[in-house]
Amino acid sequence: MKFYNTFSRKKEDFIPINKNEVKLYSCGPTVYNFAHIGNFRSFIFVDILKRYLQFKKYEVKHVMNITDVDDKIIKKCHIENLSLKEYTNKYQEAFFNDLEKLNIQEADVFPKATDHISEMVELIKKLLKKGIAYKTADGSIFFNISKFPEYGKLQKLNVDQMKKGERVETDEYNKDSVYDFALWKGYKPEDGDVFWETEIGKGRPGWHIECSAMSGKYLGKTFDIHTGGVDLIFPHHENEIAQSEGANGQKFVNYWMHCEYLGLKDSKMSKSLGNTVFIKDLLEKNYSTRAIRFVLLSVHYRQKLNFSTEQLDIAEKTLKKFDDFIYELQNVEMTNIKNEKIVNYTKEMLEEFEKMMDDDLNISASLGAVFTFLKKVNKFKINNKLSNLDKKNIIKSLKKIDSVLGVIFVEKTLGIDTVHMEEKLQTLKISEDEIEEKIEARNEARENKNWAEADRIRDELLNMGIELLDRKEGTTFKLKS
RNA sequence: GUCGGUAUAUCCAAGUGGCUUAAGGAGUCGGUCUGCAAAAUCGAUAUCAUGAGUUCGAAUCUCAUUACCGACUCCA
Known part of the structure; x- marks a missing residue:
């Protein structure tokens, strides 16, 4: 199994630290707004990665952080006059809700930044002690990149040649170098009640330190895979490396995997550009959550994906194809002879699937x-x-595939004619017998070549969400998905 | 300025030297099936951005050109 490692810019054989275990850390959401589908693209990428590792029989230990304190959150709290917790809880809940809707497996741990202040303080103390960090007059603490010569190794940038003009950084923090970044932000009156009294002073953590602290706590000083969107490579992940390796003196992450942007009409979707699409927007347009999932997973994670509703339409169609396929397996007259060709087809399919993944x-x-x-x-x-x-x-192999894809729902489709069907018919206020009667009436009309009546009955049922299938053996029906 | 990415049919998208006279999906056109549809099925639909080079052989490697995109600022 090979993965593209951002660090080396090459596909590398994947070899975990411990034989059958994979330690995986993903940068999660900052809960200051609803997560948009661009965010979810990267979470679905992680989900596919994780499910595939499980498919390959690895035990995955997955940690995804929740950033519940940062400049934007604090600002918004003040505007809406809510406490930090009140404000972030709302979006956190929405986030978990959307994860479930998109059939994304939960991480083993979802550590929150505000629950790990002491771990961050410990890490910062370590950096101070080593002389890699320094304190400024206002009580802030910065990472000194000149003390970490490897700074820039992930993004492959040369600090001396970086463009300097655009970076408008006020002097409020008195940094030694513009590229030094905040580990700890000293308290300022506008922070209101958002602060922690700690050994290193009164204030709040910088954005980057939480991932170093929490990954270290749950996965150890060195772990296997770290994921995120490409926009996190610099500065976030670069800074994580600096912090963790600076403090621990050992390699931080073996494989860096980054998900490309999701775009809209050739521009990237981001909260700052205001061109965001949320899950709920799409649900309002009657798209299914599995179609959304399918679109987001069907393009390779390192390829830019330009999102459009047209793709959702195609996805709905594709999923219907799966549903019909599985559903109709039940209607086929079964012989009792095992078909060697089918055995080969399933085998080939599974092999190819695995080889490509x-x-x-x-x-x-x-x-x-x-x-x-x-x-x-x-x-x-x-x-x-x-x-x-x-x-x-056939069913067994599709289930296996879907343990990775998470969109085909073999069981559910197979269950259509039992529990699901009954429920659905009840809400439609029609019984199976009544449908059969209508089908019979239609067939009679068809025999009499009364096509108008036959089509009327077909449309009537279709409007109720019941689809007729004319087959050689006779007419059957199924629920429209 | 310093780094990096992409270019395959109408659209989405595999393929990184011979197994490919370029997967798969969508669309369109035409058959089969059907009363007609739907579904299924068969067939059609690509000089691989341009130019040059390397090679017995190139979408695939090299160089140049063009176009688009990204990082160096918060961002998944």
Whole structure:
């Protein structure tokens, strides 16, 4: 299995520190607003990565931080006259809600910055002691990049040649160098009640220190994979490396994996540009959460993705294809002979899927293998040449695929004609018998070549969300997904 | 200024030297099936941005050109 490591800018064989275990840290949300679909793209990337590692039988220990204190949050709190907790709780809840909707597996730990002040203070003390950090007159503490010669090694930038003009930094913090960054921000009156009294003074943590402190606490000084959006490479991840390696004197992260932007009409989507799309916006337009998930996962994570509702339409169609495929497996007349070809198809599909995913999560090629599989199996289905054994085999392999993709919902689709169907019909106030009666009436009309009546009945049912399928063996129905 | 990325059909998107006379999905056109649709199925739809070079052989490597995008400021 190979992953592209931002650090080396190359695909590298993945070798975890401990044989069957992967320690994974992901930069999570800053809860000062709802997370937009661009944010969720990177969280879905992590989800696919994590699920695939599990698919490969690794035990994954996953930590995702929640940033619940920073400049923007404090500002907003004051505007809305809420306490830090009141303000952030709302968005935190919304975040978890959206995670669930998008079928994103929860991390093992979601540490919050405000719960780990003491760990951050410890780390800063260590840096002060080593002389890599310094305190300024206003009580702030900065990281001194000149004491960490490797600074810039992730982003591959040369500090001396960086553009300096644009960086408008006021002198409020009295930094030695403009590139020194804050570990701790000394208290200022406008911070209001957002401060901590600590050994290193009264104030609040800088943004970067939380990830170093919390990853260290939950995953150790060196861990396997660190993820985030490409926009975090610099300065955030660069600074994390400086902090952690500066304090611990050992390698921080073995594999850095970064997710590309999601864009809208050729511009990147970000909160600061104000061109954001939220999950709820799309749900209001009646798109399903699984279609959203599908769009976000179907483009390779290192490829820019230009989001559009057209892609959602295609995704809905694609998912319907899966649903129909699985659903119709039940209607096929089953023989009892195991079909060698089907055995081969499933085997080939799973092998191809794994081979492609092993290559830095090449999801497009993996999905290609799945679609090719559907096509091949459909040919058999059409001729009623499937056995129960084949069916089991097919379902089993799709479930396996979906343990990674998380969008096909094999079980749920198979359950349509039992629990789900009953519930749905109840809300539609129609019984299965009544549907059968209508189908019969329609078939009678069809025999009499009364097409108008036949189509009327079909449309009537379709409007209720019941779709008729005319097959050689007769007419069946299913719920429209 | 210093670094970096991308360019494949109408659209999305695999493919990084021969297994590809370029996967897969969507669209469009035309068959099969159907009363007609839907679904399924078969077929059609690409001189791989441009120019030069390396090679027995290039979408794939090298150089140049053009276009777009990004980092160096908060951002997933």
